[in-house]
Amino acid sequence: MRISSVTMFEQSVSSMNRQQSDFLKVSQQIASGRRVVNPSDDPQAASRAVGVDQARAVTQQHADSRVSARNALAQTESVLNSVSDAVTSAKTLLVQASSETLSDADRQSVASELRGVYETLIGQANATDGNGRHLFGGYNDSTEPFVKQGGKIAYVGDDNAREQRIDASRLMKVSDNGEAIFQSVPSGAGHVATAEPGNTGSVTFKGPQIVDQESVKPNQAYTITFSGDAASGYAYEVQDGSGNPLTPAIAGGYDPESDEPVRIEFEGLALELEGEPSAGDSIAVNPADQGNTSLFATIENALDVLENPTDNAADQAALRNTLSTSMRELDNSLDNVLTTRASVGARLNELDVVDSVGGNRMLNYEQTLSDLVDLDYAEAIGEYSLRQVGLQASQKAFADMKGMSLFQFL
Known part of the structure; x- marks a missing residue:
């Protein structure tokens, strides 16, 4: 059987191309740091990696959602802290106004301070987050939830609380509507x-x-x-x-x-x-x-009696009774605010726990992806050297072989 020169050349070139392809494949793996560069490198691992990568992306979205939820809850907690301080100040002023030694002018002065607290509470109730959304308006967060109607404060927001998904199985309230905070006990x-x-x-x-x-x-x-x-x-x-x-x-x-x-x-x-x-x-x-559950109505009732003179015993009794009722209602409103604040704190603590679980889950996904598609550099470098030697040997064999001809001996 005779083997033609063309056949020898074709086999040698094919061998060099195969060796060069294997060498370039290992080079690409080392350059990218991935064992599975193309799905054809390991179809099963590539398919599993797609599923794991999608799960990791969803987990990352939940992590981003928790950041947003934490910011909203932290702002809510800060506002509620200011509200509780304002209610405490209002209670202190009413205790001061209850003294029988005060004159009408003295009570007018107390009323002036109380009105300042009242306006502060309205501002806090209409507080917004960093995106301009009102914290206590429920889903109707584009407009102020508390407005003055006929000289009284009324709630015009939504009666729901905004919720946000912080994990696959957890939908968390990231705000409380103003009615539940300022008009409830x-x-x-x-x-x-x-x-x-x-x-x-x-x-x-x-x-x-x-x-x-x-x-x-x-x-x-x-x-x-x-x-x-x-x-x-x-x-x-x-x-x-x-x-x-x-x-x-x-x-x-x-x-x-x-x-x-x-x-x-x-x-x-x-x-x-x-x-x-x-x-x-x-x-x-x-x-x-x-009865009256509105924090604003409580202060409005107190202001009404403090800003009017007490001309007789009936007026004096009305003053004392109204202040007594208002102080009891302020206590209930403060308890309600503190209860809501405790709930916000519990949700912030839960976010920390879910963050920890989510962080562990992300590490598991990263490890699984690494096991599926990442490169073992020690093994790859060894194979790189082997492919390089094979390519060089193939090239040397072709160089030696192409010089073999009967014409050299004539």
Whole structure:
């Protein structure tokens, strides 16, 4: 069998091309740092790598979402801290205004300071984040959630809380709507006493206090009504929210000249009364969540009595009763703000935990991707040297072979 020179040349060139292709492949792997440069290098590993890379991208999106959520919650926590400070300042001013030694001018001065706190609270309630979105407007975050309507503050935002997905299985609230913060009270806030606006007597109250927790009916409203006159004597009766006397009846005589406050106990609650009533006067004792729950309305009511002079005993009683009610409502509002702030803090802590889990997951994905497609440099360098020697040997063999011809011996 004869082998032609053309066949020898073709085989030699094919061998050199194959050796050069293998050499360039290893060179490309070393240059890129990847074992699987093209899917054809390892189809199974390339397919698995695509799935792992997609999962890693989703995890990174959740990590970016957690950054955004943390910024929103941190701003909310900062604003709520300022709100709690403002409510505490308002409570301090009302305690100061309750002093009987103050004149109308003194109370006007206190009212001026209280109005400053009031305006501060409105500003905090309409606070925005770094993107110009209002923190407490729910999903309606493009406009101010609290506006003045008829001289009163009203909430016009959304009643939902914005949520954001921070992980595949966790949808977290990144804000709370303003109604839940500024116009609500915490569950179990108890009862609040309020003197009816039409009272003409000078009765003032203190409380209510809880004297028997087991007997308290959280959702029951009460009304204490007065009857009689100074000549025949005064009497009181405690009625339920529907105007029916309690069973057993809670009623009795009321002596406005008593040296000690008149203490009335009913269904686990106690109220202390002083001053002289008028027939038909009444005091309502309502569950905190059934009465005024608006922080702004509380301060507005206090401002109304502080900015008006007290010309008689009835005005003085209205002042004391309103301030007493306002202080109780401020306590409830502060508790509500602190409860919301605690919830925000818990969510920030949860973000730290989810961040830690997400970080571990990202490391696992990186390790899996590395195992699938990354290059073992020690092995690759050894193969690079081997391919280089093979290519050089192929080139040397071709160079030696192409010089072999019978014409050299003629």
